[in-house]
Amino acid sequence: MLEKLKELSNHSQSKYYSFPVSCILECQDGTTFQGVNVETSSPAAGICAERNALFQALAMGYQKEDFVRIHIYSRSKNNITPCFICRQALLEYAKPDLEIISYTDDGNTEIFHLEELCSHPFQEEDLA
Numbered sequence: 001m002l003e004k005l006k007e008l009s010n011h012s013q014s015k016y017y018s019f020p021v022s023c024i025l026e027c028q029d030g031t032t033f034q035g036v037n038v039e040t041s042s043p044a045a046g047i048c049a050e051r052n053a054l055f056q057a058l059a060m061g062y063q064k065e066d067f068v069r070i071h072i073y074s075r076s077k078n079n080i081t082p083c084f085i086c087r088q089a090l091l092e093y094a095k096p097d098l099e100i101i102s103y104t105d106d107g108n109t110e111i112f113h114l115e116e117l118c119s120h121p122f123q124e125e126d127l128a
Contacts, residue, residue, distance in 0.1 A: 008034055013037070020037065025053040036049050036052060067093075067098055070094075073102075079109070081102060088122070092124070100113065
């Protein structure tokens with residue numbers, strides 16, 4: 001998986017912050033969706049790799065129960081996790097036990113679960 005993620009990261013559009021990120025979202029049926037971060041000169045107009053992959057999957061009709069794990073890679077020596085905007089999107093559209101596997105450039109991996117990264121989430125029922 002690491003080699004696929006490294007290759008995919010070459011498609012990142014990260015000319016402003018020079019922090020390419022790639023991810024692959026896996027579904028129960030074996031389908032995968034790929035994403036990279038796309039930066040713009042106005043940061044809010046860009047998109048992170050995780051939401052890029054997630055939104056593609058949703059656009060193709062996949063649902064919360066379909067998502068099994070998401071693999072995330074950056075060319076960093078530290079394992080990264082989804083930003084808080086991505087965590088919110090994942091909370092809305094993935095199950096709490098979604099496995100998040102983070103890879104570093106040297107191959108170190110760390111595994112998280114969405115619920116562990118978001119111990120006190122703001123959810124749909126909070127809007128009532």
